[in-house]
Amino acid sequence: MAKSSTQKKKKKNKKGRSYFYRFSAWLHLWLGLISGIVVVIVSLTAAILVFEKEIKEVVESYQIIETPEEGKFLPPSVLSDLVKDEYGFPSVYSVLYRGPNKSAEVPYYADRTNYQVAYINPYTGEVLHNRYLNDDFWRFMLEGHYQFWLPRNIGKPVVAYSTLIFVITLLTGLVLWWPKRWTKSTKDASFKIKWNAKFKRLNYDLHNVFGFYTLLVALIFGLTGMVYGMKWFSDFAYWSASGGQTNERSRMVSDTLLTANSSKKDQDVLFQNLIDQGVDLKENSINIKYPRGTNGIWSISVNPSFVSRWQAQTIHYEQRSLKILKEEPKLSDANGGEQLMRVNYDLHVGSIGGIWTKIIAFFVCIICTSLPITGFIIWWKKNKKWKGLRFPLP
Structure with missing residues (x-):
């Protein structure tokens, strides 16, 4: 009962x-x-x-x-050329300066089946290591997180x-x-x-x-x-x-008929412009993304944080003329x-x-x-105790 x-x-x-x-x-x-x-x-x-x-x-x-006393970062073209010579990269994706006591990163992403990231001393140009992402533990974890290790x-x-x-x-x-x-x-x-x-x-x-x-x-x-x-x-x-x-995603391109305004390489001119503008290379992360093809563009990001990304300011430049195509607004000015x-x-x-x-x-x-x-x-x-689902x- x-x-x-x-x-x-x-x-x-x-x-x-x-x-x-x-x-x-x-x-x-x-x-x-x-x-x-x-x-x-x-x-x-x-x-x-x-x-x-x-x-x-x-x-x-x-x-x-180690950070040398009064050491200066080498220009991006020097770092990218040294990495290309060392590992036979036909191109590089970017040069990332990560601060005074960190090696610079130079990724190669042109071949999707063979992503690599080279590490180089930005002061001396000594090539330190090449990471093959296909065999990388962290890349394996990221693929599981993003796509469950499936295509x-x-x-x-x-x-x-x-x-x-x-x-x-x-x-x-x-x-x-x-x-x-x-x-x-x-x-x-x-x-x-x-x-x-x-x-x-x-x-x-x-x-x-x-x-x-x-x-x-x-x-x-x-x-x-x-x-x-x-x-x-x-x-x-x-x-x-x-x-x-709506979120506009139009692709910016460079005019392929233009000629360079300087005998220096584009990336070195842009890098020197940052220095002339008073950007402290030891207090900011500097990412210089290279153009993809003859009509690609340069993208320069300056980030005062070495931990997060949201504070980064990015400007996109045309190849050769180095004309500003777009300047991303400050966070406070963005919609x-x-x-x-x-x-x-x-x-x-x-x-x-x-x-x-x-x-x-x-x-x-x-x-x-x-x-x-x-x-x-x-x-x-x-x-x-269920016998069936x-x-x-x-």
Whole structure:
């Protein structure tokens, strides 16, 4: 009799929940099961990638160099020519000056099947190392994060739409987390983990409580990731933030009939112009992107931060004439859509506020890795007696 009474009470309580709650629970369960393995891999690789730069500087000796007294950086043409001679690159993608005590990076991206990045001492021109990205651990992690180690045309949408599903499960999870009544016991259950509880309860708390505490940051990671994975979402985000403007992506080109105004190489003239304008090369990261083909353009970025990207100021120049084709506006002068696109990367990787936001990003990624696992265990424990997998509607 007691058992029958308890069962009736449980059924009554379940029916007392709104249809919105029950539908949210149904979505949360099945969408979580569908996207779970992708979310685990994407979150785990994200956690590994958070401190990629810091780990490289510790374990790779060629990342850090000695700064000579009153040393001056060599011009970009000298660095690129030395790298091309050393490794036989037919061209280079850019020359990146990373500050006074860091080696300069000279990537070769012309051959998509054989990406490489050379490291060179910007003071002496000594070529230090060549990284083959096809065999690189960090590149492997990035490919898992971005395309699930599948061909890009398949893996990119798989990750992008799994991320969209993850965002939906975060929102439905908030609905399920929200207590029906705010009492002391429901507050404790919602905000505190009972560490001395049995495994079933502890697992539930890890899913429920950690899921709530990481909700906002996890949503930011998910939404900023969707900007990279889905063009329609990127366009919508830009349109919404800019007040209805569209994101123009017209390709700038150089006039191939023009001749050079100087006997010096274009990149060296642009580099010297920065120095003449008072840009401190030791306080700023300088990235000089080379033109692609005879009608390509030069792009020069000056970034006062060595950690994040959102502060970078970029100017695009025509080849030979070195006429300014476009100067990217300062963040404060840009429209909302441009501001959103500019901070999107740093929001996504956690570098927006320096090392402290990266630490937060790391722990949130670890928790996001655990959520599909703890959620699956909750479902499995409840339904381990099932003989078949069914999708009952709420």
